[in-house]
Amino acid sequence: MIKNLKIFILLTCAAICSCTQPEGLGGNSHIKGVLIERFYNEDFSVLQTEEPAKDEDVFLLFGDDLTVGEKTSTSYSGNFQFEYLWPGKYTLYFLSDDSLSTTPDKKETKQEIILEKNTTANLDTMYMNTVLDWNEGSATIKGKVRMINYVNESKYPNLEIKDIGPAQDIDVYLIYNNHSIYDERIRTMGDGSFTFPNLLKGKYQVFLYSDDVKGNTEMIVKSFEVTINEINQTIDLETITIDKH
Numbered sequence: 001m002i003k004n005l006k007i008f009i010l011l012t013c014a015a016i017c018s019c020t021q022p023e024g025l026g027g028n029s030h031i032k033g034v035l036i037e038r039f040y041n042e043d044f045s046v047l048q049t050e051e052p053a054k055d056e057d058v059f060l061l062f063g064d065d066l067t068v069g070e071k072t073s074t075s076y077s078g079n080f081q082f083e084y085l086w087p088g089k090y091t092l093y094f095l096s097d098d099s100l101s102t103t104p105d106k107k108e109t110k111q112e113i114i115l116e117k118n119t120t121a122n123l124d125t126m127y128m129n130t131v132l133d134w135n136e137g138s139a140t141i142k143g144k145v146r147m148i149n150y151v152n153e154s155k156y157p158n159l160e161i162k163d164i165g166p167a168q169d170i171d172v173y174l175i176y177n178n179h180s181i182y183d184e185r186i187r188t189m190g191d192g193s194f195t196f197p198n199l200l201k202g203k204y205q206v207f208l209y210s211d212d213v214k215g216n217t218e219m220i221v222k223s224f225e226v227t228i229n230e231i232n233q234t235i236d237l238e239t240i241t242i243d244k245h
Contacts, residue, residue, distance in 0.1 A: 023062040023088035025071060029115045031082040031128045033123035035094065039130050041177065044099040046202045052078030053128055058060050061091040068198050087117045096128040100160065119154035134176040134183055137181070139228045143169050143237030144192045145208065156214045158243075166192030167242055175205040201228045210242035 021027065037053035040046065055073050058080045062069035070071075074080045092115045109128065113121050128164040147167035154160035172194045173182040188194045196206070209225040222242060226235055 021086045021088075023080045023086055023090060023115075025084055025086075025088035027084060029085045029087060030120040031085065031090065031092065031115065031123065032120060033080055033092070034056075034125045035078045035080060035128055035129050036125055036126050036203075037185055039132050040099075041134065041200050041202055042131055042132075043177070045177070046200070048072070048132060050127075050200055052076065054078065054092060055130065058092065058094050059095070063171060073196075087115050089114055092123070094126070094128055097131045099129070107200045109153075132200055134200050134202075135198045137198055137228075138232050139199040139201065139230065140142055140195060140197050140234045141199060141204060141206060141226055141228075141237065142193065142195040143172075143206070143236065143240055145172070145175070145194065145240045145242060146192055147186050148241060148243050150213060152244065159213055166190065168192060170208060170242070172206065172208045175207075177201070177202050177204075199228060201231060201233075203227050206237065208240070208242065213243045213245050 005172050010037075012082040033145050035053040035056060036050055037056070038050040039048040041048065053074050054076050058072050058074060059068045060070040060072075060082050061067070070082055072080050072082060086140055091110055092113060093108045096109045097108040101107065107127070111123065111126065113123070120167065142172065145167035146164060147170075149162040151160040151162050151182060167188055168190055170188045170192075171185055172178075172188060174184045174186075175181075176183050176199075184196065186194055196204075204226040205223055206226060207221050209219045210222050212218065212220045224237055228235065
C-alpha cells in the first residue's frame with residue numbers, strides 16, 4: 001500500500017513537471033529592444049528630429065491576457081529589456097502619437113513575439129511618434145523694421161521725407177504651416193528689432209502693415225515667406241522698410 005502510494009506521488013509530480021508552463025515570469029528567456037522617439041509637427045508633414053526615447057514606458061502582455069503582465073522603462077539610450085520569461089506568446093506595446101487620429105490621445109503600438117526556451121529575442125528598432133507645437137522647436141526668425149515718415153502735406157509721387165528711423169512698437173505677425181489665422185503677434189523693440197524664437201522646421205509667413213503712400217488703400221501688407229530646414233537655424237530677414245504718411 002505504501003509502495004503504491006509512493007509510486008502515485010512520483011507519477012503525479014512527473015505529470016505536473018511535464019505540463020507546459022504558461023507565459024510569464026520565472027523562465028530563462030529574455031526580450032530586448034531599442035525605442036527611438038521621432039518628433040513631428042502637428043500634421044506629420046515635417047520630421048523635426050529623432051533621438052533615443054529616454055525613460056519611456058514599455059508594456060508586456062502574457063499570452064492572451066488583456067492586462068499588463070510586466071512594465072519597464074527605457075534607458076538614456078532607448079534600450080529596454082524584459083528578463084526571465086517562459087517560452088510562449090507575448091505582446092509588447094508602447095504609446096505613440098497617431099498621424100491618423102483626430103484626437104490628442106496616444107495609441108498603442110504593438111508587436112507580437114513568440115519566445116523560445118532559453119533564448120533572447122532581439123527586436124528590430126521600434127519608433128514612437130511625438131507631436132510638437134509650432135513653438136516647441138529651437139529655430140529663430142528675426143529682423144529689423146525701419147520707418148520712413150513723410151511730411152503730411154506732401155503727396156505721391158512728390159513725397160517729402162520727414163525722417164527715417166527704427167520702427168518702434170510695430171506689430172509683426174507670424175503664421176505657421178498655412179494656418180488660417182496668425183499664430184503669434186509681437187511688437188518691435190526700441191531699435192526696431194523683432195524675434196520669433198523656439199520655432200519648428202517648416203514653412204512660415206511673416207507679415208506687417210505699412211501705409212499706402214500712393215493713396216490707393218489705407219494700408220498694405222508686407223509679407224515674407226520663410227522655410228526653416230534645420231532645427232537650430234536662424235533666419236535673418238534683415239531690414240524691412242515701412243512707410244508712415
